Amino acid sequence: MYYFIEPMSEDDIAEVQEIEAQSFPSSWSATTYKRELRNTATSRYLVVRMSSTPPPAQIEPTPTPRWPGFLNHIRAALFPPTSESTHSCPIIGYGGVWLTVDDAHITTIAVDPRFRGYGVGELLLNGLIDAAYDLEAKMLTLEVRVSNTVAQRLYVKYGFQPGGTRRRYYTDNGEDALIMWTERIDAPEYHALLAELRRQLYTRLQRQAEEITPAPESPE
Numbered sequence: 001m002y003y004f005i006e007p008m009s010e011d012d013i014a015e016v017q018e019i020e021a022q023s024f025p026s027s028w029s030a031t032t033y034k035r036e037l038r039n040t041a042t043s044r045y046l047v048v049r050m051s052s053t054p055p056p057a058q059i060e061p062t063p064t065p066r067w068p069g070f071l072n073h074i075r076a077a078l079f080p081p082t083s084e085s086t087h088s089c090p091i092i093g094y095g096g097v098w099l100t101v102d103d104a105h106i107t108t109i110a111v112d113p114r115f116r117g118y119g120v121g122e123l124l125l126n127g128l129i130d131a132a133y134d135l136e137a138k139m140l141t142l143e144v145r146v147s148n149t150v151a152q153r154l155y156v157k158y159g160f161q162p163g164g165t166r167r168r169y170y171t172d173n174g175e176d177a178l179i180m181w182t183e184r185i186d187a188p189e190y191h192a193l194l195a196e197l198r199r200q201l202y203t204r205l206q207r208q209a210e211e212i213t214p215a216p217e218s219p220e
């Protein structure tokens with residue numbers, strides 16, 4: 001199966017809300033999503049789509065991320081360019097990031113429960129990190145439920161460390177939020193971490209795509 005990232009559009013909101021309903025106890029309204037999507041100075045929202053065949057490249061080129069262009073690379077390597085639309089490819093994950101001064105705050109990230117464990121969350125997080133570079137953020141931060149050890153493992157893998165708690169942050173059950181931060185994402189050490197993780201993820205996604213997609217028959 002092929003997984004690929006695109007900017008979220010207003011047409012995607014209903015599909016995103018279906019995944020949200022299966023992932024979180026409370027949901028954002030369509031109005032909230034629209035407001036976030038229109039706030040392009042400080043917000044970026046992405047979706048991951050899936051396709052059983054190599055999906056088409058976007059008709060309109062996306063802005064090239066300033067560093068290191070991972071998504072463009074992965075797209076170019078896995079997906080030959082065509083002029084077809086991608087909107088028939090279902091959305092299986094989404095996420096967003098919001099710039100506050102120098103920090104990129106990951107506001108949300110979720111994967112359709114049927115497609116968890118295949119690297120989709122990691123692909124999304126990489127997309128959000130590229131968005132943070134594009135917004136010229138210096139650090140990444142987020143809040144996560146103290147009980148959500150699956151998400152915390154993903155964040156720790158990408159250099160996030162606990163930096164405090166917000167007491168009873170989640171109103172549905174009064175659970176505390178763990179605040180997590182990265183070091184500076186423009187530091188050479190973070191670039192090196194990211195480069196290695198992206199190399200591994202790229203290999204994993206390419207292997208998965210090759211495993212499930214039948215190779216074309218060779219001519220007689």
Ligand SMILES: CC(C)(COP(=O)(O)OP(=O)(O)OC[C@H]1O[C@@H](n2cnc3c(N)ncnc32)[C@H](O)[C@@H]1OP(=O)(O)O)[C@@H](O)C(=O)NCCC(=O)NCCS
Nearest residue numbers: 023109110111116117118119120121122144150151153154
């Ligand atoms: C958190 C979430 C986005 C991860 O997405 P995913 O596609 O399943 O994750 P991936 O397959 O990309 O895995 C990436 C990393 O996450 C962690 N992880 C994923 N599934 C895990 C599991 N079942 N147990 C422990 N760690 C796990 C691991 O660190 C994994 O890296 P590894 O493969 O090297 O071990 C997904 O579980 C989700 O949507 N959860 C519900 C919404 C949510 O909690 N969002 C976070 C809000 S702060």
